[in-house]
Amino acid sequence: MSSPTLRVAVIDDWQSVAEDAADWSPLSSFAQVDFLPDYPAPTSVLAERLQPYDVICAMRERTRFDRLLLSRLPRLKLLSTSGMRNAAIDLPAAAQSGICVCGTESGQFAAAELTWALIMALTRNLAAEAADVRAGGWQIGLGDGLHGKTLGILGLGKIGQKIAGYGRAFGMRLMAWSPNLTEELAARHGVEYVSRQALFRRADIISVHLVLSERSRGIIDAASLALLKPTAYFVNTSRGPLVDEDALLTLLRERRIAGAALDVFDTEPLPAGHPFRTLDNVLATPHIGYVTREDFQRFYGQMVENILAWHAGRPMRVIAP
Structure with a gap:
């Protein structure tokens, strides 16, 4: 043989x-x-x-x-x-x-499902509450509800459309923006089309679903992030380099937003000493959006x-x- x-x-x-x-x-x-x-x-x-x-x-x-x-x-x-x-x-x-x-x-579903799991876990402080129970404690804070809140979707492609459907099921107001999105396409999916500035300024939760390219690299810049409300949450399950990581870190360190859930990063695996591993207002997962x-x-x-x-x-x- x-x-x-x-x-x-x-x-x-x-x-x-x-x-x-x-x-x-x-x-x-x-x-x-x-x-x-x-x-x-x-x-x-x-x-x-x-x-x-x-x-x-x-x-x-x-x-x-x-x-x-x-x-x-x-x-x-x-x-x-x-x-x-x-x-x-x-x-x-x-x-x-x-x-x-x-x-x-x-x-077709794994990344969208993880995104919604992160939104739920972040807004209800699930990681810290579960860790406190394991350590012997019981109830350490207040979570935020989703019903009636505004969900800002960056990118209304296949995943973004699913996120819009989940948000609708939870009674959220929906808005979206991307470089190629039109008012007609947004309306077709029951989503309000807004400018990038309006999306960052008005959203209670931002969820990122853009494709990474040379055109979109760094598209979520310091100026956009600075528009977020102090009570807003930022969620990225798309690609790390879409975001100005230093600007996002500054917001989180200075507690100028409520928190972030991140499944993707500029460098992966995430370096051992990276602040995203230790900041208490960050829920970080190891790029598992498609890991099912x-x-x-x-x-x-x-x-x-x-x-x-x-x-x-x-x-x-x-x-x-």
Whole structure:
């Protein structure tokens, strides 16, 4: 029996769940699959770690595949990512190196569900109350209700629309803004279209659902954040670099807003000594918006399909530069 001819690396598997999330056995006749739970590292370390592999399965935007790293992976021929968009992959550089980049379908509900869980936990102070009960205490403060409050949605795409539906179910007033949003589109989803300034000035809760691009990087700047009411809450489950992190930290340290719930950060994993880990008016989670059993089964199952299709000469779900 001949040995497998291809080597496959499943990286970014921080929770060590990939092996059980899908059936990898269909690859066993031609490929050796290695599961690597390591965090991202400098380019030199990544190049040494990944050089032996012909195929890499990556989780979206955990490891950066820029031109330099791709040039140091001469064996790489297939890069399969979760989702059909990965800003961490230099697609033109991959194409120039003859690397096929394929994606997977994305979940429709997980990120929106986590967003609403964070809104509920933040406004009702659930983390601190639960910790106090564990420590032997009982009731340490007052939470804020949602009914009748104003929810400001930054980005009314698929996730933002779901958030609008949740807010409507809780009896909230809804408003939205994004660079491409129109009054007609907002009205179609039962949401008031407002200017960016009005949204930050009037909202009791801001929830961010914008796509990160060079155009949107830093779009939530110090001037916008300064408009927030002292009683307002800020929630970001989209991407950290959309926000001026230093400006947000200043607001939170000076208690110029009620609090923030953050699932995404400029640097991930969040550095050990970062203030977001310790500020008592911040509820921080480790970018788990898409980390559900159902989504991971879909991601890794379709990565197996991608490898089989590519090996058969019929690549599927190809992401073009």
